[in-house]
Amino acid sequence: MTESAIVPLPDAAAEGSAARAHLMRRLLRNGTGLAAIIVLVLVVLGAIFAPLLTHADPNKADLNSLLAPIGPGHPLGADAAGRDVLARLLYGTRFSLAGALLATAIAAFIGVVAGLIAGYYQRWFESIASWAASLLMALPAIVILLAARAVLGPSMWMSMAVFGVLLSPAFYRLVYTAVVGVRNELYVDAARVAGVGDASIIGRHILAVVRAPIIIQAAMVMGISIAIEAGLDFLGLGDSSIPTWGNMLNDAFSKMYQAPVLLIWPSAAIALTSVALVLFANTLRDELERAGSGGRAKVQSTATGTVFGEPAIVHADEPGSAAPILAVHDLVVGYDRPGGEFKQVVNGVSLTVRRGEVHGLIGESGSGKTQTAWSILRLLPEGGRIAAGTIVFDGVDLSTQSEKQLCRIRGRRISYIPQEPMSNLDPSFTIGSQLVEPMVVALGISRAEAKRRALSLLARVGIPSPERTFSSYPHEVSGGMAQRVLIAGAVSCEPDLVIADEPTTALDVTVQAEILDLLRGLQRDLGVSILIVTHNFGVVADLCDRVSVMREGRIVESGPVRELFRDPRHPYTRSLFDAILEDGAARGALAHSSDRHTVKEGAR
Amino acid sequence: MLRFTIRRLISGVILLFVISTLAYLLLYLGAGNVGRRILGPQASDATVALKNQQLGLDQPIVERYLSWLGGAARGDFGSSWFTQQPVVEAITSRLAVTISLVIGATLVSAVIAIALGVWAARRRGWADRLVQVIAVLGFAIPGFLLAVALVNVFALKLHWFRPTGYVPLSTSFGGWATTVALPIIALSIGAVAAIAQQVRGSVIDGMRQDWVRTLRSRGLSENRVVLKHVLRNAGGPALAVLAVQFVGLLGGAVIVEQVFAIPGLGQVSVTATAQGDVPLVMGLVVAVGAIVVIVNLVIDLMQGFLNPKARVS
Numbered sequence: 073m074t075e076s077a078i079v080p081l082p083d084a085a086a087e088g089s090a091a092r093a094h095l096m097r098r099l100l101r102n103g104t105g106l107a108a109i110i111v112l113v114l115v116v117l118g119a120i121f122a123p124l125l126t127h128a129d130p131n132k133a134d135l136n137s138l139l140a141p142i143g144p145g146h147p148l149g150a151d152a153a154g155r156d157v158l159a160r161l162l163y164g165t166r167f168s169l170a171g172a173l174l175a176t177a178i179a180a181f182i183g184v185v186a187g188l189i190a191g192y193y194q195r196w197f198e199s200i201a202s203w204a205a206s207l208l209m210a211l212p213a214i215v216i217l218l219a220a221r222a223v224l225g226p227s228m229w230m231s232m233a234v235f236g237v238l239l240s241p242a243f244y245r246l247v248y249t250a251v252v253g254v255r256n257e258l259y260v261d262a263a264r265v266a267g268v269g270d271a272s273i274i275g276r277h278i279l280a281v282v283r284a285p286i287i288i289q290a291a292m293v294m295g296i297s298i299a300i301e302a303g304l305d306f307l308g309l310g311d312s313s314i315p316t317w318g319n320m321l322n323d324a325f326s327k328m329y330q331a332p333v334l335l336i337w338p339s340a341a342i343a344l345t346s347v348a349l350v351l352f353a354n355t356l357r358d359e360l361e362r363a364g365s366g367g368r369a370k371v372q373s374t375a376t377g378t379v380f381g382e383p384a385i386v387h388a389d390e391p392g393s394a395a396p397i398l399a400v401h402d403l404v405v406g407y408d409r410p411g412g413e414f415k416q417v418v419n420g421v422s423l424t425v426r427r428g429e430v431h432g433l434i435g436e437s438g439s440g441k442t443q444t445a446w447s448i449l450r451l452l453p454e455g456g457r458i459a460a461g462t463i464v465f466d467g468v469d470l471s472t473q474s475e476k477q478l479c480r481i482r483g484r485r486i487s488y489i490p491q492e493p494m495s496n497l498d499p500s501f502t503i504g505s506q507l508v509e510p511m512v513v514a515l516g517i518s519r520a521e522a523k524r525r526a527l528s529l530l531a532r533v534g535i536p537s538p539e540r541t542f543s544s545y546p547h548e549v550s551g552g553m554a555q556r557v558l559i560a561g562a563v564s565c566e567p568d569l570v571i572a573d574e575p576t577t578a579l580d581v582t583v584q585a586e587i588l589d590l591l592r593g594l595q596r597d598l599g600v601s602i603l604i605v606t607h608n609f610g611v612v613a614d615l616c617d618r619v620s621v622m623r624e625g626r627i628v629e630s631g632p633v634r635e636l637f638r639d640p641r642h643p644y645t646r647s648l649f650d651a652i653l654e655d656g657a658a659r660g661a662l663a664h665s666s667d668r669h670t671v672k673e674g675a676r
Numbered sequence: 677m678l679r680f681t682i683r684r685l686i687s688g689v690i691l692l693f694v695i696s697t698l699a700y701l702l703l704y705l706g707a708g709n710v711g712r713r714i715l716g717p718q719a720s721d722a723t724v725a726l727k728n729q730q731l732g733l734d735q736p737i738v739e740r741y742l743s744w745l746g747g748a749a750r751g752d753f754g755s756s757w758f759t760q761q762p763v764v765e766a767i768t769s770r771l772a773v774t775i776s777l778v779i780g781a782t783l784v785s786a787v788i789a790i791a792l793g794v795w796a797a798r799r800r801g802w803a804d805r806l807v808q809v810i811a812v813l814g815f816a817i818p819g820f821l822l823a824v825a826l827v828n829v830f831a832l833k834l835h836w837f838r839p840t841g842y843v844p845l846s847t848s849f850g851g852w853a854t855t856v857a858l859p860i861i862a863l864s865i866g867a868v869a870a871i872a873q874q875v876r877g878s879v880i881d882g883m884r885q886d887w888v889r890t891l892r893s894r895g896l897s898e899n900r901v902v903l904k905h906v907l908r909n910a911g912g913p914a915l916a917v918l919a920v921q922f923v924g925l926l927g928g929a930v931i932v933e934q935v936f937a938i939p940g941l942g943q944v945s946v947t948a949t950a951q952g953d954v955p956l957v958m959g960l961v962v963a964v965g966a967i968v969v970i971v972n973l974v975i976d977l978m979q980g981f982l983n984p985k986a987r988v989s
Contacts, residue, residue: 209920210691212927215964218949222957223703299818303931306820307946325824325935332828339821346816354812451889475898483895495886500908500984510894545984561894 095284098359105355111348115341119165128156130163130315139331151320151334152327161337164315168341171232171316172297176290178236183243184286188274190244191251202248205241213238217304226311231304232297239293246289250282284360291353295346302342317341379404379420379460381624385641387631389618397569397601398425398448403461403471405440405447417443419625420461425569430595430602432612432633434648435622441605442491444622445571447471448603449488450478466568483514487562489572493554493579497546503557504542507564514565529560533590552583556590563594572604576611588614609648613637621645684976688969692962696748699961700741703954713952714757731757748962754955756948763959766944771963774933774940776845776852778925781860785867785925786918790907792868793875793914797883798902807872814869819928823862823935830858840937859936863928867921874917878910885909911982919975923968 099105118125128146134154142149148157190198216238217231224230254260254277263273298317304310305318312319317338324334379402405418418440425431433441446452448463450470463470465486473481482488490496498506504526511522523542530538533556541549541557549557555575562570572591576584592615595602606612612619612633620630621644629642640646711727712719719727728734732743747754753763796807831839837858843851882888883906891901933942941960948956 207691207694210923210968211695211961211965212923212930212968214927214930215945215961218930218945219699219703219957219961222949222952222954223705295816299821303818303820307931307934309946309949321821321824328824328828328832332832335824335828339824342821343817346818347812350812350816446889449889449893451892453884453889479895479897481895482893486893488890488893490886490890492886496890498887498891498905498909500982501905506891510891510896513900514895547985558890561890565895 095356095359098362099356102355102359104351105359108348108352108355111344112352115165115345115348116169118162119169122159122162122166125162126156126159128159130155130159131313132156139327139334148337149331149333151323152331153323157320157334157337160315160320161317161341164317164320164338165341167228167314167316168298168301168318169345171228171301172294174229175232175236175239175297175301176294178233179239179293180243180286180290182237182240183245184247184282186240187244187247188251188278191248192255192270192274192278194252198248201244205244208238208241213300214303217300218309221304221309226309228301228305228311228314228316231310232301235297235300239296242289242293243286246285247282250285251278254278254281284356288353288356288360291349291356295349295353298342298346298349302338378416381419381626382628384422384620384627385629387629387635387639390632394427394429396424397427397466398603399462399464400424400444400448401462401464403444403447403463404459405443405452405456406459407455408457409455414459416459417625418447421622421625421627423620423627423630425601425603426618427568427601428599429617430591430604430615432616432619433603433605433622434607434609434612434619436607439622440625441607441622442573443625445488445573445603445605448571449482449486451482451488480514483510483567484565485567486569486571487565487567489555489559489562489570489575491574491577493551493558494546496558497554499546501545502542503544503546503549507542507557507561510561511564525564526560529564530557533557533560533594534586535560552579552586555579555583555587559587559590559594563598563600566598567600569601569603572602574605574607577607591615621648680980681973681977684973685969688966688973691969692965695965696745696958696962697741699958700744701737703957704737704740710757710952710954744958753959753962756956757953758951763955766956767941767959767963770939770941770944773842773844773938774926774929774942775967777856777859777863777933777938777940778922778929780856781863781867781925781929782918782922784860785864785871785921786914788864789868789871790875790914792872793910794879794902794907796872796876797879804876807876811869811873814865814867817865819862819866820931820935822865823859823932826858826862827935842936842938842940855936855938859929859932859938862932862935863925866928867918867925870921871914871917875910875914878913879906882906882909908982912979915975915979915982919972922971922975926964926967 100109126147132155134150136154138150138154139152140146140150140154146156146158148161150156151160186201190201213235217235220234221231224234257277260273260277263277268276301310301316302318302321305312305316306322306325308322310316310318310322312322320338321335321342324331324338327334400421400423403418403421404416406414406416409415421440421444423431423433423444433444435441443452443456446456447458448465448470450458450473452458458471461471465481468481470478470481497503504523507526507529508519508522511517511525512519515522517525527538527542530541535541535553535556541553546554555578559575562572575591576587579587588611591602591604594600602615604611604615616633618630618632619636620627621636621642622628623644629636629640629645636645637649640649709724709728710731710733711724715724715727725734732740735743744754751764753767755762756766759766792807792810796804827839830836837854842855845852879902883902885906888901888906891905892898929940930942930945932938933940934946937943941963944956945960947953948960
């Protein structure tokens, strides 16, 4: 009951009075937010103007109108003691809201002050405060409230004050986390260096960040307080002399058989107010998140599925080349953006991989190489889709295959070696089980057989103690070892084509050479075709038979490696060569692409 | 693993010690003239004084506390001031009822929340919005209010269930299930909301992980990857929420038991509280604290099972 809501912390710099006004306006324009605010305003008005809305006394029992039905004298009827239900409901709103407000105010005061001090000064105060917070969270609040009630008696104010203390960790944790995040920011340092006092820094810079999250948390806590207050009264442990929603519920519950309708009013009041508070908090949080994300990203609008750019320069293949295993033609890939826009990242790629060859796909980051590789596997991230073109693999157009058909092709016919070894193994399963499972599924062999094969594969890819690695978890092996494991996995079902996406980029230079050696050896032994994505002409020269040069979502030049090295015709290919001669690596500032970062983001 | 368990048990005992000390001091300082409360206004001052002496209330607070602590360490929490029933007996006879209710609610909410969370994460769109609505209602509407509504509709109007009463699990499973069905639904809704939200978020995050693509590139279906790999990784955060929710369920049970007249800890808590029966209240505080400590330990051990990095050797 005392869990804290997860509330985003906005960027302090983005927060100002203008931004705040903007947030409020957006909240009012949001249908849910507006409805929640209207309900809350009506409830508060009902509480304030209770004497104007009814002339009846909420506590005056009237023997003549016991359980009176709805009628002129009693707009909502009367309860078992003949008290007017409408009056009790309106005056009850006063007490229920005031009690919840007291609890929220106490919780916010203790939590915010302790959070600011603990976050800003840390040290011993932080240890004590955090320990106390977890102590308060350890027990169900109701048990502590019952214990307090046993001592302090049935006063609602006392119970709500105690409850406020119990809920203070919700604010403490929020403020503490925010302050720790902000206190080492440059502008806070700058203010400190400029001689601004601590109190002023806390007030100006730190409170600004947590103000909106505190409001959200307060709405949540207020809802919980209303519920717990009603719960105590409902148990009959509250102060029965005052009208509250909980007391009404308690009275009505005892007369449930005679007049179940009496349950409706307090239930509706509690439910409506609580839901409105939670919706208010949720909407405010959503709007805050939207504001924090910086609004809509700039989108370069392009027509759906268009091939554009100059045609590629194609060097003639040497005579006697093998038949193609993969032929990609005019592939267009993009991402659907909110608002119906389509962000195109691959603008009509055509490339051919022949049986048994190693084909390099080279280009700078953001040129669409990886997107092309994922499209061939039909494993584009969420929102990505192939808008045009064909991907013919061994006579079958992959772009039109169903997911079920693709499952039979992936692994067994086409497989994949990723770029970043550590993030491409499931951290919760052993390396062995991640090798065995696909073999059992794709090849239909027994677990024992799959294990035997996995162990021999691990030995083949150069892992010194296959048995130990087999039963290790991914975090227990090095990056180089993990990449070997991933290579073993990629060839485990004897595919015809392996797509390797920058398989050496994330590794140490010494390990890179070993991995390239391993790929070359596997290619020779298994006769598999490899499409290797890279930004490094050294890798191409070392490993590839043919190469396609990619830039801004297009192939600009392709052909046998020897031809291309002898006679690079496209200025971009030449600039890649020049870069090797100058720096020894093709990655870096030779990009002319204006949107390589946005393209990269599109891939997330 | 063993060392971790022992360390956590020791810190649990320290937590219990601190809680019970604070509770003892607060309760006894505020207890007032206990003998008068028990014997009523007609009793003579002499009898009241004698009663107070019998209860040991004439001793200094520190001495009383130490003797309580000594008894508690041996498992003797004294007797109720009003019924003279030993506290341990009064609590253990009710404990099983509440535990069966809370564990039932925990299992039910975990299963429903995981199903809803995975469904929302994968279908998005309207399924997602439906789960969001359930989450808001579950968070906002107090469990006891739902309990009252359930009694009204399913017991009084439709007569599908008995409105009140309890059949122990040991007597008959069917009887138990029909008597606790409504209470468990009422209890679970809040936990379902919170856990489903967490599972939904973790599954959406999980499906974006690089290793999901890699596993699928080996020919595993999306269903298999989500239900086996993504869900296992989402288990840790979901368990953390479950740990918090368990405390809420335990608190919620106190009130919900009252609605359904289930003879559990809730009932004895309310009576003890209303009478100011301090030994019984103390026993309840310690019992609930101990349950929370044990459940948190179990959840931490399960975390270790789910997350190999958190595993302690």
